[in-house]
Amino acid sequence: MRTLDNPNTSDRLARSALARDEAVLDLDSYLAARAEAATSMYTNVERVPLSALSDWYTDDATGSIRHVSGKFFSIHGVDVRIPNALVPHWDQPIILQPEVGILGILVKEINGVLHCLMQLKAEPGNYSGIQISPTVQATRSNYTRVHGGNAIPYLRYFMDRARHRVVADVRQSEQGSWFLRKRNRNMVIEVTEDVEVVDGFHWLTIAQVNDLLGMDDMINMDTRSVLSCLPFIDMNAPGPLLGYDGFTRSQISSWTGEGAGLHSIGDLLSWITEQRAATEVTVEPMPLHRMTEWRYDGDVVSHLSARFFDVIGLLVEARGREVGRWNQPMLAARGIGLVAFLVTRVEGVLHVLVHAKAEPGIFDVAELAPTVQCVPENHADSPPASRPPFLDVVLAADPGRIKFDTIQSEEGGRFFHTRTRHVIVETDELHDHPDFRWMTPHQLTTLLQHSHYVNIQCRSLLACLRALASSTEGGA
Amino acid sequence: MRTLDNPNTSDRLARSALARDEAVLDLDSYLAARAEAATSMYTNVERVPLSALSDWYTDDATGSIRHVSGKFFSIHGVDVRIPNALVPHWDQPIILQPEVGILGILVKEINGVLHCLMQLKAEPGNYSGIQISPTVQATRSNYTRVHGGNAIPYLRYFMDRARHRVVADVRQSEQGSWFLRKRNRNMVIEVTEDVEVVDGFHWLTIAQVNDLLGMDDMINMDTRSVLSCLPFIDMNAPGPLLGYDGFTRSQISSWTGEGAGLHSIGDLLSWITEQRAATEVTVEPMPLHRMTEWRYDGDVVSHLSARFFDVIGLLVEARGREVGRWNQPMLAARGIGLVAFLVTRVEGVLHVLVHAKAEPGIFDVAELAPTVQCVPENHADSPPASRPPFLDVVLAADPGRIKFDTIQSEEGGRFFHTRTRHVIVETDELHDHPDFRWMTPHQLTTLLQHSHYVNIQCRSLLACLRALASSTEGGA
Numbered sequence: 001m002r003t004l005d006n007p008n009t010s011d012r013l014a015r016s017a018l019a020r021d022e023a024v025l026d027l028d029s030y031l032a033a034r035a036e037a038a039t040s041m042y043t044n045v046e047r048v049p050l051s052a053l054s055d056w057y058t059d060d061a062t063g064s065i066r067h068v069s070g071k072f073f074s075i076h077g078v079d080v081r082i083p084n085a086l087v088p089h090w091d092q093p094i095i096l097q098p099e100v101g102i103l104g105i106l107v108k109e110i111n112g113v114l115h116c117l118m119q120l121k122a123e124p125g126n127y128s129g130i131q132i133s134p135t136v137q138a139t140r141s142n143y144t145r146v147h148g149g150n151a152i153p154y155l156r157y158f159m160d161r162a163r164h165r166v167v168a169d170v171r172q173s174e175q176g177s178w179f180l181r182k183r184n185r186n187m188v189i190e191v192t193e194d195v196e197v198v199d200g201f202h203w204l205t206i207a208q209v210n211d212l213l214g215m216d217d218m219i220n221m222d223t224r225s226v227l228s229c230l231p232f233i234d235m236n237a238p239g240p241l242l243g244y245d246g247f248t249r250s251q252i253s254s255w256t257g258e259g260a261g262l263h264s265i266g267d268l269l270s271w272i273t274e275q276r277a278a279t280e281v282t283v284e285p286m287p288l289h290r291m292t293e294w295r296y297d298g299d300v301v302s303h304l305s306a307r308f309f310d311v312i313g314l315l316v317e318a319r320g321r322e323v324g325r326w327n328q329p330m331l332a333a334r335g336i337g338l339v340a341f342l343v344t345r346v347e348g349v350l351h352v353l354v355h356a357k358a359e360p361g362i363f364d365v366a367e368l369a370p371t372v373q374c375v376p377e378n379h380a381d382s383p384p385a386s387r388p389p390f391l392d393v394v395l396a397a398d399p400g401r402i403k404f405d406t407i408q409s410e411e412g413g414r415f416f417h418t419r420t421r422h423v424i425v426e427t428d429e430l431h432d433h434p435d436f437r438w439m440t441p442h443q444l445t446t447l448l449q450h451s452h453y454v455n456i457q458c459r460s461l462l463a464c465l466r467a468l469a470s471s472t473e474g475g476a
Numbered sequence: 477m478r479t480l481d482n483p484n485t486s487d488r489l490a491r492s493a494l495a496r497d498e499a500v501l502d503l504d505s506y507l508a509a510r511a512e513a514a515t516s517m518y519t520n521v522e523r524v525p526l527s528a529l530s531d532w533y534t535d536d537a538t539g540s541i542r543h544v545s546g547k548f549f550s551i552h553g554v555d556v557r558i559p560n561a562l563v564p565h566w567d568q569p570i571i572l573q574p575e576v577g578i579l580g581i582l583v584k585e586i587n588g589v590l591h592c593l594m595q596l597k598a599e600p601g602n603y604s605g606i607q608i609s610p611t612v613q614a615t616r617s618n619y620t621r622v623h624g625g626n627a628i629p630y631l632r633y634f635m636d637r638a639r640h641r642v643v644a645d646v647r648q649s650e651q652g653s654w655f656l657r658k659r660n661r662n663m664v665i666e667v668t669e670d671v672e673v674v675d676g677f678h679w680l681t682i683a684q685v686n687d688l689l690g691m692d693d694m695i696n697m698d699t700r701s702v703l704s705c706l707p708f709i710d711m712n713a714p715g716p717l718l719g720y721d722g723f724t725r726s727q728i729s730s731w732t733g734e735g736a737g738l739h740s741i742g743d744l745l746s747w748i749t750e751q752r753a754a755t756e757v758t759v760e761p762m763p764l765h766r767m768t769e770w771r772y773d774g775d776v777v778s779h780l781s782a783r784f785f786d787v788i789g790l791l792v793e794a795r796g797r798e799v800g801r802w803n804q805p806m807l808a809a810r811g812i813g814l815v816a817f818l819v820t821r822v823e824g825v826l827h828v829l830v831h832a833k834a835e836p837g838i839f840d841v842a843e844l845a846p847t848v849q850c851v852p853e854n855h856a857d858s859p860p861a862s863r864p865p866f867l868d869v870v871l872a873a874d875p876g877r878i879k880f881d882t883i884q885s886e887e888g889g890r891f892f893h894t895r896t897r898h899v900i901v902e903t904d905e906l907h908d909h910p911d912f913r914w915m916t917p918h919q920l921t922t923l924l925q926h927s928h929y930v931n932i933q934c935r936s937l938l939a940c941l942r943a944l945a946s947s948t949e950g951g952a
Contacts, residue, residue: 100752100753267642273645
């Protein structure tokens, strides 16, 4: 029913829009609507050898995997050097997707409460079928029609920003160990006009989205990324707070740390500058079949240790998407990842411990990562000195100090059944480490107005941390 | 006399420091000291064929010019594509210098007035001999001693920041048409302790530096870059203003536009995001001798049209520097460049017209450039439609509306006699162009807390604009 831009049907949709605009669902009804949608919107996937992908080929000159159209994305080998890192030199496959896509959430005040227009979307890599996605989630290939599919609903709100209010609009990086310099444009646009609600889309309050973040594999990665960029305090119109209905500004300020902080923003920027100036990451192209630590036999790309991830082939049959059948390579992680924040109160203000982490695909040397970001089982046999800092603090945490613990999915268009445990652990110890700093949520959100400061794992976990603000436990 | 770090002499220097600390010179005495220094501190340069540089060679595999040590910098050919630009495809030589150097100014309040510790420094490319340089101007090769030279005075203040106050600390880009992704770390450190003043260094007030900016080829490029990053309002300790002694905070605020502006900072960030997301700049390596538009005969690299710049060889004999003799390639621009701001008042607040300009060596697609940035004589024969926007507005300006007009030098370590006219023109017309925006000095300075927003030409001109603030004409 992606017929928004079809002049023959838009009148009919417009007539029904006002009524549906107000038809905001309670959470149980929304979950029922999701279950109902799953009967008509799904993907069937079959895992096949990479050599069986009819639309993809391995380029002999560069040893990379490419689409026959030259579009979408490609998979390359790279040789990586990060001096002084735990592992200073390795090779690996990595996804190259230079174009900047749009991840956009449309927001609107309905009955005095801010709502987000969320999309139910099935992606072939999803572990759980349908996930809750931004209003628009479009690569440039999507919206310049490489697919030959239908128009993208609501895209025009994000293309014609002069008519609406821009709440957030910033390019942010994606996984720096899987993507080479990938950025997507994270946008939040507020409208006041009537909005047609087409099939598969629903208005949810921020509180409802936050409740859904407490469930496994429900809110997709792109939504978590965009939500993290939503300012606590509207940068364009100081005063109104976005999505924290029922809280006073002083309650929010005390929780987010507006105007407070163990370190000033200037000192934090200086520390980030130092971290980035001191490290030189070099990433050189290398043919996939020449990598020394990976085997590429034409069917699958795997690490010799059977760790990290595989590059696999998939045949996809989809209903409820623009194109019915296609084939593509995907990354499939081995093991479930872990991202964790240590959080504490400094003079009553919440602080999280972030890590300036260098990764090969990061655009500018290093970005702020969660306290812990790793796949724990990769370190099962590591001696203590080479285990990631604070991993054991998190794994050994008293259950009573674990404030958040769910499994979230990575993006289902590129990653197959790839999942990450998201944990927030309270501590009383003000840990000190030269590559880590305690920052307030407000400081992180201030940096999120700009590109390349906060990595996707940290943004995802920040969205979860913000969800705690709407519970008594987290906000108190 | 670069003996600061020598324990045998530091006591003697420390004893004389207090007296010299207070010996702040008036401008005439400083200019006399500069003339005196020129008798013992200078470079003799001889232009030679590139093939006569004993420490440099052309790499057959990549066709690039490199130092025998593998350090310092190298010169490469690149093939550049910027779709929709006035010139969408070309090739050119470009300097690669991946390491991040330090440009640092030490500041201190003396007799209640903020002073900068400035260095008289001769560089082989300088048009005018000695120029006024930051306290520290060091590539990483410098301070890790590739030269084998002496210790760098005052470097420790910038390495051990915990003991002092960090006023600014941010990596900024350099010329995007001459350098490939070059960044230097721009730092301002405030000290309260006694500082030894070694030969060739002097304390100057910001007002004195501003007066010197009104003279041709006096304040070097690195100083202009660092000065532009000095916040109007101290980001770490709101209240005191840096270097605007004699002005009230409300006078400064009204001039810089704090809290005001034709566009909100959020709308400006969204516009920058749009400009960067819409453009894909591709820069591919290409051997120097394979370039189609340039001739490299082993002696010099020149454009077939004899425009833009040449890559030349220099033998250097220096006094007053760490190393006495060396040889190196340099870029020598053809023609004098022009950078210009159109400025206007919007409801009493100063605004400058900036251009989101894509350049091949820029780190992130496009940065904010002056209203005009070009070499006018390159466009002498261009039809009106392909002339840079606003060039003719600036060239035809009524002399009474020209508020600033001097010639400034590009950095004399890489550029030979390469100079740029800096012009600020007042206008009453609120020009409108999709690639340009009116911004306040305060908004530009806010963005300068972060990397990659404001290009070197815009920073250099912003330093000149700030100099106007201390004159009645500019401040009124």
